[in-house]
Amino acid sequence: MLGATASPHLSPPYLYSNPYSFQDRKQFLIKLQKCKSIKQAAPIHAHIIKNGNKNDPFILFELLRVCSRSCSIEYASKIFRKTSNPNVFLYTAFIDVFISSGAYSDGIRTYFQMVRDFILPDNYIIPLVLKACGSALDLNSGEQIHCQAMKLGLCSDRFVRLKLVELYGKCGEFSDAKRMFDEMPQRDVVASTVMISCYLDHGLVRKAMDEFWLVSTKDNVCWTAMIDGLARNGEMNMALELFREMQMEGVKPNEVTIVCVLSACAQLGALELGKWVHSYVEKYNIEVNHIVGSALVNMYSRCGDIDEAASLFEDLEARDVTTYNSMIVGYALNGKSTEAIKIFQRLIRDGIKPTSITFSAVLNACSHGGLVDIGFDIFESMKTEYGIERRIEHYGCMVDLLGRVGRLQEAYDFIQRANIAPDNIIWGSLLSACRIHKNFELGERVAKILMEYGAADSGTYILLSNVYASLGKFKEAAQVRAKLREEGVQKEPGCSSIEVKNEIHEFLLGDIRHPEREAIYNKLKELDDMLKSEDYAPETDVISQDIEEHEKKWALSIHSERLAICYGLISTKPCTTIRVVKSLRVCNDCHSVIKLISKITQRRIVVRDRNRFHHFENGVCSCGDYW
């Protein structure tokens, strides 16, 4: 490899003629086992070659293991290509390099190559490649390997079975998965966890739960898988409930559990519970590695406590690019554009390589802050300075940025000029800008482009119908709504939630399920009357046109965020901040009303919508009325 073998006087004629070689060989093996990266291994490798051990299969095996740890496919391929007659061990190690780098199909291909070369698979390599088939959702290869395992009599092996369950489960073949699972001699917690995770991956929450309760000794991984899966399926409250139950059962959460629970808190905006989890981390000495650190920063910023997020970020011992990303996203979400850019600059100064996500975050911050020039500088630098491919979401940020400051025609030209095919999100954001800046001519042009797409989501349709409504073109607005219905695009129900005394209360449009509904609606009425004296006129144009005007007003005032705020007003102490999380974007009318409510009640109201935070204080919103 390094050309050292060319000089015969450097290599002994026989492999172990050097009396020190045996000793050296053992040392090499030990040293390689300790290597975390190929960089650390390179000098040892050079030494190995000089010493004449370079064809030793055990040494080669350890070298390939190092490649696995540092995802060095190229280095591994070079080594492997030079081995003559690789055995099943070397194949296993080599394939593992592909799989741990995420190159599943290359791993699977190499396995079939091995079989063609008449090397018999063993009970180690079969589970390895089955795992790859599962991860790549390659059912076809998986079934072939299943057959081979049967012919070789390996199907009774516990690990083979585990991976068969995983393969079929991940591919959604639940009857096969269940059969593999049930045929296992004793159902163990690991196999159950695999089944549960697979159900949850496919949204089968009920089935996962049933299986979960059947596990007699649930360990923390099993609990974690269930908690995380619930959160991923939008069952945030159930996830947190299970977390409490886990502790009552005396099962100690690990780092992963903490990360999953923090993520659920972040999504829910459950600040109090998030804080509690944070104190739990400190109390039980759970290691704040960079993943836990990022999750904490993320939780605080998504719960609207950006100051706490920032001070935590400063105190972290382990920071990597994702930690920085979380902080940038946090500042952007909370409307602190300059701070976001400062973190970005610090990241660069600290010599960390930014990722595609870093740029989405920082460009998003520029867009929220209307920082056009800085935004374009950073956008340009992506390719020229950092060699990162600019993707559709980055172009989207730029369109957003131009749109926000009202440079609509430029935004349109930018889309036309971009060497990337615009999607409906990009057109949608321009459409939204046209509506806010009341450029209906361009708005309609964009609307027509969007209609041609056909594949628009419910948000796009609603935006479109709102533009028509604003133009007074009610017939077209109605047509869009009709099209929405006829194409079966589900309008996602808006849901707002508020955390009061460690409990999350959820409200839908016009919700009357809450036990304190009467007090809530009384408050709503009371505020409504006060608003009248504040010269407030509802913006009913955002409501579909097939209902009466007075009904429209009512439809607006029972928007979920108002119900949540009213509940906050009656259930929390005066002067405390009210924090509400909404699943959709805040509508224009609610935005103006909440501004007024913050003024009338002298409360700080923090609303997180689908895209960002609105910090309302004394009649003003941090978003500057553009979102």
Add this chain to the structure above:
DNA sequence: CTAGGGTTAG
């Protein structure tokens, strides 16, 4: 003399 469970943030 070589090796293998299930659950992590944006």
